[in-house]
Structures are given as C-alpha cells and as structure tokens.
Amino acid sequence: DTEVIQTPKHLVMGMTNKKSLKCEQHMGHRAMYWYKQKAKKPPELMFVYSYEKLSINESVPSRFSPECPNSSLLNLHLHALQPEDSALYLCASSDRPGAGELFFGEGSRLTVL
Amino acid sequence: DQQVKQNSPSLSVQEGRISILNCDYTNSMFDYFLWYKKYPAEGPTFLISISSIKDKNEDGRFTVFLNKSAKHLSLHIVPSQPGDSAVYFCAGNQGGKLIFGQGTELSVKP
Numbered sequence: 001d002t003e004v005i006q007t008p009k010h011l012v013m014g015m016t017n018k019k020s021l022k023c024e025q026h027m028g029h030r031a032m033y034w035y036k037q038k039a040k041k042p043p044e045l046m047f048v049y050s051y052e053k054l055s056i057n058e059s060v061p062s063r064f065s066p067e068c069p070n071s072s073l074l075n076l077h078l079h080a081l082q083p084e085d086s087a088l089y090l091c092a093s094s095d096r097p098g099a100g101e102l103f104f105g106e107g108s109r110l111t112v113l
Numbered sequence: 114d115q116q117v118k119q120n121s122p123s124l125s126v127q128e129g130r131i132s133i134l135n136c137d138y139t140n141s142m143f144d145y146f147l148w149y150k151k152y153p154a155e156g157p158t159f160l161i162s163i164s165s166i167k168d169k170n171e172d173g174r175f176t177v178f179l180n181k182s183a184k185h186l187s188l189h190i191v192p193s194q195p196g197d198s199a200v201y202f203c204a205g206n207q208g209g210k211l212i213f214g215q216g217t218e219l220s221v222k223p
Contacts, residue, residue, distance in 0.1 A: 004156070031209065042117075042202060042213035043157065056210065090156050098209040101147065104156030 004105035006091050012111045015081060021108045023074040023091030031097040032074040034066060035090040037107070043090055049074060050097035081112045116140040117205050119214035126221050132190040134217050136203030139184065143205035143212075148177060148188050151200045151216070160201075161188070193221045 005024045013019050023032065031050050035043040048056035049068040057066075063085075065077040074091055088109050092102035118137045126132045138146075145164045149157035163170040163177045163186065170177050176189045190197055198221050203214040 040215075042215055043211075044213075045210055048209060050209075092156070094209070101159050101162060102157075102211065104149075104158070106154070106156045 004091055004093055004103050006089075006105035006108050008108060009106065010109045010111075012113065013078065013081065014113050015083070017081075018077070018079045020078065021076040021089055021091075021110070023076075023105060024072055025093040025103070026072055027093065027095070027103065028071075029093035029095050029103070030071060031094045031099070032068060033092040033094075033102060034074070034076055035092060035104075037088045037090060047076075048097070055097065078110070081110075083112050086111045114139075115215075116212045117203055117214040119201075119203055119217050121217050122215065123218045123220070126193045126219065128195055128221055128223050129192045132188075132193045132197065132219055132221065134188040134190075134201050134203070134219065136186045136188075136214055137184055138186075138203075138205050140205055140207065140212070141184075142207050145206050146177070146179065146186050147204045147206065147211070148175075149202045149204060149213075150197075151202060157202060190219075193219075195221050195223055197221050 007022045034046040037043040046060045047066045052068045063080045067075040088107040090107045092104045147162040148160040150160050151157045161175045179186045200216045200218045202216045204211045
C-alpha cells in the first residue's frame with residue numbers, strides 16, 4: 001500500500017465552524033507533513049511530525065491545529081478560518097524524517113465562506 | 114525570498130522531442146533536490162532526485178543535471194510523451210523541509 005489517503009476531498013466551511021482534515025498512510029513512514037497550496041503557487045510547508053512529535057511549525061496561525069494520534073494518522077483541526085485560508089491542503093509522508101522523497105495525498109480542497 | 118525559482122511558467126514540446134525544464138536556487142544548504150510532477154486534482158508525485166554531491170542522475174527517460182557553481186538544475190525528458198503533460202515542480206531539501214519552485218506547466222503535443 002503506497003497511498004496517502006486524505007479525507008474529505010472537498011470541504012466548505014463558514015468562518016465560525018470547526019472542522020478537521022484527516023490523513024492516513026500505512027507505509028510505515030515515520031514523518032508526516034501538512035502543506036498548503038494556493039492556485040498557481042507552489043506547495044508551502046505548514047507542519048512536520050517526526051515519530052509522532054511536532055518537529056516543525058512554519059509559523060502557522062493557531063487557527064490551524066495539527067494532531068498526530070499515531071504513526072499512521074495525521075489530522076489538521078480548523079477553527080475560525082478566514083476566506084484567504086481557502087486552498088488545497090496536502091498531506092505527505094516520508095520513510096524517515098529529513099528524507100526529501102515525500103509521498104503526497106490527493107489533497108483536501110478547502111473553501112472558507 | 115524565493116529560494117527556488119522556475120522562471121518558465123510553461124513549456125510546449127512536440128511528442129518525441131526533448132523537454133528541458135530549468136530550476137535555479139539560492140540556498141547553498143540544500144542537501145538534495147527533487148522533481149515532482151503534478152496532474153490536476155492530484156497531489157504531487159515524486160519523479161527523480163539528485164544529491165548535492167552529484168552532477169547527474171538518470172532514471173529511464175528522465176535525467177536531472179546539477180550545476181552547483183551556477184546553482185542551477187535541469188530536468189531532461191527524452192523522448193517526451195503526451196502523458197508527460199503536467200506541472201513539474203523543482204524542490205530543494207534542507208533538513209526534511211522541501212522548498213518548492215513555482216512550477217512549469219509542460220504540454221507535450223502529439
């Protein structure tokens with residue numbers, strides 16, 4: 001199984017809503033990532049988890065809250081988002097922290113109204 | 114500060130010819146570089162990488178060249194096929210952080 005599975009594929013939420021994006025991989029990878037990609041822009045790193053611990057937070061606003069319940073799962077909790085947070089959110093994993101070859105999911109397309 | 118730059122937003126090539134995608138970088142601390150390919154509505158897919166201590170890496174139709182003195186790398190695809198049409202991202206890796214370029218949209222015409 002070489003897949004990174006992200007749910008939901010599409011999410012529309014209001015600015016007062018609380019929602020979560022989920023990511024799952026069963027490749028035994030020990031590093032997991034959240035990236036954000038706006039239209040016509042490159043993916044931008046948000047968070048890195050290494051061995052289930054948060055190792056990198058790229059100064060992401062606190063309205064985005066990551067969680068890694070176990071080595072296979074990664075969540076991104078969303079609260080009080082702004083319309084400019086609308087983007088494609090990509091989850092990725094790699095077999096070891098620091099390895100650049102990432103396996104990406106298809107992304108969750110988020111629209112904030 | 115754009116650490117990785119892909120100055121050509123698009124490239125059109127005839128099927129069977131060579132596609133050359135270029136990438137420049139400013140960060141000397143990148144320890145290796147990767148190319149990713151992205152189709153619409155899908156996540157990026159890893160294509161090929163090169164360590165900063167190498168100058169060439171080849172995998173089938175794909176070859177990546179690295180010129181450290183010029184801080185430049187390029188991806189060669191030969192022969193190009195219509196299925197290669199996608200957005201190609203160059204990325205530099207530093208300590209597990211990938212910094213992506215803006216991407217080049219390649220169109221391979223039959």
